[in-house]
Amino acid sequence: MNQSVALPAHLQDIQQKVEGYARDLGLDFPEVRFIMLDFSQINQVAAYDGFPRRYPHWRFGMEYERLRKSYAWGLHRIYEMVINTDPCYAYLLASNLDVDQKLVMAHVYGHADFFKNNLWFAHTNRQMLDEMANHATRISRYMDKYGYEEVEAFIDRCLSLENLIDIHQPSIRRLAARPQERQEDAHVADANSGRLRASGYMDSFINPPEYLAEMRQRAAAERQREKQFPVEPQKDVLLFLLEYAPLEPWQQDIVAIVREEALYFAPQRQTKIMNEGWASFWHSTIMTRHALSPDELIDYADHHSGTLATSPGRLNPYKLGIELLRDVEDRWNRGAFGPEYEACTSQAERARWDRKLGLGREKIFEVRRIYNDIGFIDEFLTRDFAEAQQLFSYRYNRRARRYEVESRDFDDIKRQLLTSLTNFGEPAILVQDANFQNRGELYLRHVWEEVDLRLDYAQDTLENVQALWQRPVHLETHITDRGLMQFSYDGKEHSQKLLVPQKV
Amino acid sequence: MPLPIEQDNARFKQIVRGKIRRNLRKYMSNGELIGRQGKDLVSIPVPQVDLPRFTFGNVGRGGVAQGPGQPGDPLSQADPGDSAGQAGDQPGQHILEVDVSLDELAQMLAEELELPRIEPKGLDNIESEKARYTDIRRVGPDSLRHFKRTYREALKRQVISGIYNPERPVIIPVREDMRYRSFQRKPAPEANAVIIYMMDVSGSMGDYEKRLVRLTAFWIDTWLKANYRKIERRYIVHDARAGEVDEHAFYHLRQSGGTMISSALQLCRQLIQHNFDPQDWNIYLFQFSDGENWDTDNVTCLELLSEHLLPVANLYCYGQVNEYRHSNYEGAFINQLARLDEPAKLVTARIPNPDAIFDALKLFLGKGR
Structure with a gap:
């Protein structure tokens, strides 16, 4: 500076x-x-x-x-x-x-x-300028102490996992701890679980043996699940590794730094x-x-239109954002919202609609306070708007080997847009089991939503997870045309197996 | 003051260079670098240095955009998210263009092939002057002031004139004490070299063979350029007769005559006699053919080589470029050459395919001559 x-x-x-x-x-x-x-x-x-x-x-x-x-x-x-x-x-x-x-x-x-x-920025560190400088100092110090290449290699690994964070993490307050003491003895609980109250002679009708068996099974599964670690699948893989992977203190610090910076930038991407x-x-x-x-008018107009220019195949966030905000302002000025307006089917009448409410400014200030992109699009992207803005969805055509305009159907467009915004358009990966097969192996699960992972990258990334976890690691994901797959890396070699073949 | 980012940038370049070095064999065999060569720089395409992450394969994943067009229309211009022209199954790779100087490339080549430095002959035949800052003078700019020498002069003067007080050793230099660094012109040896490429352009040499020659020649040029200040290149083509041509013609000329390798060697000999005095020049001879030659002509060739060419040349290399045809029959030129017992100056290699270039270069240039 x-x-x-x-x-x-x-x-x-x-x-x-x-x-x-x-x-x-x-x-x-x-x-x-x-x-x-x-x-x-x-x-x-x-x-x-x-x-x-x-x-x-x-x-x-x-x-x-x-x-x-x-x-x-x-x-x-x-x-x-x-x-x-x-x-x-x-x-x-x-x-x-x-x-x-x-x-x-x-x-x-x-x-x-x-x-x-x-609101999404509420938990960001406003002193990040200092924080970034501190990170720089700390990492430089580690480099002096442990060697440039070694520290750099470790940073590379962490950066490769940078997107495995839970963006909601900073705003979640965790429960203090799980209750330590159990009221009932497990066996007694098992025998009685799910048993409905009934007088003696009705018991065999109200609580038939099949029903009790099923209930017992359910309770057993529940207990099994509680023994699992983590109890609930964890989305913040980086945090999980930070807390439980066998890392040196300096390595822990670097994981924490990378995670902190990723979380800091997350709201901007959101x-x-x-x-x-x-x-x-x-x-x-x-x-x-x-x-x-x-x-200055000409120069301004030139540069302003430059920022808002659209090109085929790329959505300009400046353009979409400003148009949608203007639309919201206009609609709330005219009162063009609510059940009455929605029920109106006449295009002409909707266009003329004006209740002279003048609420537009107020509304957009509210919008800027409480929404992120997903909510914003979900709530305010209307059919009329999509048509006026000539929005379309596109898809890759394997046969023609090119991207093509897929649809101008409003629902398609909206679904596509929301999908691409979900989790920043990145796959959701969960820590499913940290003691897989009771051997301390890490089992990650990709929540598959119709789009496959890029496999070569996934395998390389798996190597980086393994380097941090230091025990074999597995990734469960779905591959189109093959089925549910498990990819593994044990520190030496990759392997894969088909868990559930895809139904034809 | 350099920006801190320069360090990151330098480190990044270092990583890229490492990548190029590791893939040098690949670059050698696919010829991508020819045509990307500027005056001193080669622009090398390197696959993006990337951090892997869990991410979606791009293909199949659509998006939303804005503009005219009906369903089924192709998206004009840029494909979403990847570079144009590569719509395969993999998402377009972001290709990084890295400029590498020819010297640096030669350096990588040397490290990778473990090439020895060339010891030029006629080391001090041609001299040029080179300025080096090794001298000291009494006048000069302050920026070149030699602090130690100045101090020493001042100390000497004060001791001699008796004003030096060991109790209070204050040294104050006056104008006469000042010493400045200065340059000295030193004659620097400068060896010149000439590369004479000879190639068979008879009907049996196709485009494929010529490509192999061209690739090999590119790397030979690169290496020799790094070793000599001045390089001259001459090109001789032959079928039954030989002629000198320019570089372009050398790689593109096609003739349909018979083959007489001796004609090229004869012309080469004349060229050397008239233009390149072996006293002054380091002479490199590279010959490429598919190995077919008349038996009677082979005799003439061997004679020319052993009597006239090998004695004056630093190196004579012969590359037999053919894919599989008659590669190893007795009369093949490569086998005839084996009869000459000149291991120091004569190198032969078979270059049946681009992958063999790496090893051929190692043989050709590994002599350190």
């Missing part, structure tokens, strides 16, 4: 104005500090995900290389970058036009407001559409209503 340049006076003026507009419009944000960087510095910061300092790792170098090259070739240009901290830090590219800087600032205030007020939509909504409002001077 010390190499950064304080904002020149005229940009400070702009900043104060834009900040004033943002506050007047009702945005609520912590102090935002803008830092001016040249392109190589901004590429570094971008490679570090917006932070001035990260732990040493080649992955950042790779990202930097990519950014630097595509910048040099004129393929991209970083306009805005802002991090979720308090105070909020945002970066301006020194070579941008003043109108760009204005636009970026307006956009950044939108993000800053979102970070502060959206709210990409809303966050960018919200920021774009406000930069557009601030610029067109207040900040723009006539001579």
